[in-house]
Amino acid sequence: MVLPLRLLLATLLVALALGAPSEQGLIFNLDTGELCLQSAQCKSGCCQRDSGLSLARCSPKAAETQDCSLKSLYGVYYKCPCESGLSCDADWTIVGSITNTDYGVCYDKRDPTTSR
Amino acid sequence: LLYIWSNNPFLGSSSEVCYDRLGCFTDDIPWSGTAERPIYRLPWSPEKIDAQFFLHTKENGNSYQVRTNVRMLTVEDVNCIAVSWKKGARCQYTQASNNVRVVGAEIAYFVNVLDQYSYSPANVHIIGHSLGAHVAGEAGKRRPGIGRITGLDPAQPYFQDTPIEVRLDKSDAEFVDVIHTDTAPTIPNLGSSLLDTCCLFFFCYGNIALPTKDLLSAALVSIHLFTGTKDFVACNHLRSYKYYSDSIVYPDGFLGYACGSYDAFKVSCFPCPSGGCPNMGHYADKFKGKTSDSFVKLYLNTAEAKDFPLWRYQVSVKLSGSTKVTGYVNIALYGDDGNTRQHQIFQGSLKPDNTYTAFVDAEHKVGKVTKVKFLWNNSVLNPTLPKLGAATVTVQFGETGEV
Numbered sequence: 001m002v003l004p005l006r007l008l009l010a011t012l013l014v015a016l017a018l019g020a021p022s023e024q025g026l027i028f029n030l031d032t033g034e035l036c037l038q039s040a041q042c043k044s045g046c047c048q049r050d051s052g053l054s055l056a057r058c059s060p061k062a063a064e065t066q067d068c069s070l071k072s073l074y075g076v077y078y079k080c081p082c083e084s085g086l087s088c089d090a091d092w093t094i095v096g097s098i099t100n101t102d103y104g105v106c107y108d109k110r111d112p113t114t115s116r
Numbered sequence: 117l118l119y120i121w122s123n124n125p126f127l128g129s130s131s132e133v134c135y136d137r138l139g140c141f142t143d144d145i146p147w148s149g150t151a152e153r154p155i156y157r158l159p160w161s162p163e164k165i166d167a168q169f170f171l172h173t174k175e176n177g178n179s180y181q182v183r184t185n186v187r188m189l190t191v192e193d194v195n196c197i198a199v200s201w202k203k204g205a206r207c208q209y210t211q212a213s214n215n216v217r218v219v220g221a222e223i224a225y226f227v228n229v230l231d232q233y234s235y236s237p238a239n240v241h242i243i244g245h246s247l248g249a250h251v252a253g254e255a256g257k258r259r260p261g262i263g264r265i266t267g268l269d270p271a272q273p274y275f276q277d278t279p280i281e282v283r284l285d286k287s288d289a290e291f292v293d294v295i296h297t298d299t300a301p302t303i304p305n306l307g308s309s310l311l312d313t314c315c316l317f318f319f320c321y322g323n324i325a326l327p328t329k330d331l332l333s334a335a336l337v338s339i340h341l342f343t344g345t346k347d348f349v350a351c352n353h354l355r356s357y358k359y360y361s362d363s364i365v366y367p368d369g370f371l372g373y374a375c376g377s378y379d380a381f382k383v384s385c386f387p388c389p390s391g392g393c394p395n396m397g398h399y400a401d402k403f404k405g406k407t408s409d410s411f412v413k414l415y416l417n418t419a420e421a422k423d424f425p426l427w428r429y430q431v432s433v434k435l436s437g438s439t440k441v442t443g444y445v446n447i448a449l450y451g452d453d454g455n456t457r458q459h460q461i462f463q464g465s466l467k468p469d470n471t472y473t474a475f476v477d478a479e480h481k482v483g484k485v486t487k488v489k490f491l492w493n494n495s496v497l498n499p500t501l502p503k504l505g506a507a508t509v510t511v512q513f514g515e516t517g518e519v
Contacts, residue, residue, distance in 0.1 A: 032420055033420055060457055063448065063455060063456060063457040063458070064448065064450075064455055064489075065454070065455060083446075083448075083457065083458045084446075084458070084491060084493065085458075085489075085491045108489070
């Protein structure tokens with residue numbers, strides 16, 4: 001009885017290992033440079049395009065002192081939101097949120113040396 | 117013009133063709149009939165191959181085909197000559213790899229003509245991609261004393277394991293450097309470059325697992341659909357000249373670390389020795405000890421999309437805190453010349469007082485490091501709200517070894 005149980009456990013573990021998310025995805029878990037429709041598809045969490053007519057690709061999020069935009073519901077950005085721990089110093093405006101152009105610069109709230 | 121040819125390419129009774137200016141070409145061993153080159157082929161005539169030389173200079177910088185040429189003119193005043201032999205290359209692979217000999221002879225002939233204008237071959241630098249790398253090798257073999265040959269991912273089939281007179285090799289020029297981006301075996305991986313050529317060897321991104329893109333993204337990688345499809349077919353193979361092109365603009369962004377293998381490079385071979393690391397690409401000839409050792413393997417990582425240079429740092433983080441948590445640690449570097457993104461140092465079980473070390477290939481050279489920022493997050497929700505900090509963070513820059 002013990003042996004089949006162990007066998008079952010082993011196959012389960014193997015199945016889990018095989019089923020683990022792969023490095024590269026086709027629809028989700030996309031690498032930088034791959035085409036995307038939504039930020040949720042990207043590993044980096046940002047689906048970015050340069051203009052309204054260009055194709056969107058996964059890009060890294062904005063580092064400190066880089067340009068950024070506020071998180072939007074569109075899920076596609078002209079400028080990526082900031083990395084975790086950082087804030088985008090843009091002001092929220094109605095027009096900006098509709099046209100997806102609430103731009104700013106990433107800064108660290110808790111860092112006394114960088115003032116807004 | 118003398119022309120003797122056994123019609124069946126597999127029969128291979130040794131035959132020979134001779135052309136004015138360039139001399140004779142046989143299909144004897146080692147050119148054909150060996151295990152590496154089983155099919156007998158003679159190179160086509162120079163007229164049929166129709167090699168053309170396109171000159172670009174600073175005065176006449178109209179950009180024709182080769183981007184590298186134009187970029188080079190932004191940093192120095194040179195005569196850039198693009199050698200086109202497309203008629204000789206758009207044919208069966210076995211034929212094209214023999215046409216290489218005629219094109220190499222044409223270049224050697226041209227260098228000889230320059231010699232009559234008392235222009236030393238030491239001033240000549242031949243850059244060849246794929247089959248073109250062996251064209252450069254052939255030219256160098258025929259005209260000794262050429263200053264430098266750069267092989268960008270030399271083609272593998274019909275050249276790997278052949279004698280040095282057939283392929284690119286360190287004896288073909290005073291200084292030979294090779295960039296490998298695609299060294300997986302041809303079958304089954306369709307890799308197409310050559311392993312054991314010579315001198316300074318650069319392996320980018322572990323040479324096999326180059327970041328490739330999925331089918332659609334690769335096909336549409338730029339607005340130019342043509343370059344897109346090119347990338348899809350030969351993404352890895354074509355990376356080599358893109359790196360070279362970028363290296364012209366970023367002289368210190370492609371340092372090669374001497375190491376035994378890529379796996380060793382991922383954990384050690386850091387920082388550069390006191391003499392410095394060789395630069396991959398355009399500035400490889402600046403490496404001081406360049407001809408002291410005949411065979412140096414150098415490894416480096418490059419970025420996955422455009423603007424390929426990366427600057428390698430080693431970062432060690434000693435954690436402080438009270439409880440063990442599961443999560444990840446990110447570090448961002450700040451210096452005189454800007455700051456980097458957050459780079460993951462470690463992921464898994466984080467124990468206070470443990471030290472975690474990792475290499476960071478940063479997308480910016482930050483200059484003198486003035487501060488670092490530390491950020492961690494847990495992978496699962498933890499209602500006890502644990503706190504974690506970094507007691508010490510050590511950063512070592514690969515180029516100078518500075519801590």
